[in-house]
Amino acid sequence: YAIRVVSEVLSSNGSTSQGSVCGSTLALMDAGVPIKAPVAGISCGLIQDGDNFTTFIDIQGVEDFHGEMDFKVAGTKTGITAIQMDLKNDGLKHEIIKNALEITHEARIQILDEIMLPCIREPRKELAKTAPKMIKMTINPDKIREVIGSGGKVIQKICADTGCKIDIEDSGNIYIACEDIEACRAARTTIENIVFEPVVGQLYYGKVVRIIPIGAFVELAPGKDGMVHIKDLEFKRTEKVEDVLNIGDMTWVKVSEVDDRGRVNLSRKDAIKEREAMGLKD
Incomplete structure (x- = not known):
């Protein structure tokens, strides 16, 4: 985003514009x-x-x-801006011109080394609480309509809930802006959940949200779940799903298939096997 820095000059006897350059650098x-x-x-200046x-x-x-000239030069130690x-x-x-550039370069170095950098040598690691924050993310352009929703209801609710300003480009780039970085992250998470697509072969850690006689449904993301068939719960024969999992349990699962109707098939035993091969345990 563009940053507009406003300098309020209370009195002037010299180059207020160049004073504003120095002050703006310190403020940023x-x-x-x-x-x-x-x-x-x-x-x-110039007298001729x-x-x-x-x-x-x-x-x-x-x-x-x-005088006959007011030649203003702003720049870093290595170049003119x-x-x-x-x-x-x-x-x-x-x-x-050559002389003017030489003496202004020497003066810039002196201002930086003796006045500005002793005050603050580099930008602070974290943005100030009052500074606008922005997060950029990219989604599949085919998912844009889901993020916007019918009549813009979905995107309007995200903005209302988080207080963020959200811009979506046709390319799938999304810009989320707000003074509160946590609000930006919350909006990003909501969008990520909306566009979430399980990847075959990927491991996920989810919550058991429903149990039926032939298997358990595990939530991979809010509103997005898949089913672990009873035969894929354990390496040994399982009589009842509840012998292995209960509603509210957290478990690792592996996506084994996404059928043509978008239904997600999961395997708990494949996830256990892969994690054990990596030296990991539940």
Whole structure:
């Protein structure tokens, strides 16, 4: 997302724009925004008499008024990120521009090393609580209609429940934004559950939600379950499902098949066998 930083200047006797550059860098780092490198800015003035000229930095108001140039340069230690110039004469010689870039580079390094970086050397590891957070996720474009729902009911409920702003692109990219990162994560989890598709051969850890004489239904994700046939519960013969599993039990299962009607067949004994081969136990 784009970040708009507003600088309120209470008094001016110099380059407020370059002061705003320095202040914005400090504010972004303090807020935990992961900028690539800190940026400082400085202005360069010019007094010229024929072929003779003098450039100077950090010009004040009177120098800006009587001078012939206000050359603003912002950048990092390794490069320039922005240039803006106010010019009153007919043009600049290459020598003047070269000199202006050299002295503004030296000044940027000094501002960074002696003023800004001693205050904060790098962006904070976590975004500030008041900073907007954003999570990007990608889903199968064929699942977009399920996330949106009839008349937008599903997506509107997710937004209402979490307080997030959610944008969905035709490509399947979804952007979830909110000040609260936990709300973003909750919205993401809800969407993941909506678009969840069990993968054949994948192991899942789920809850037993229903038992019938021929097997047990295990919830793989909210609202998405599959059935473990009684013959696939244990390696030995099982007389009753309840001899192995009961409602509310958590168990590992492996997806063995998803039929053409979307029904998911699971195997508990295959999951146990695979986990034991990996040296894992329930």
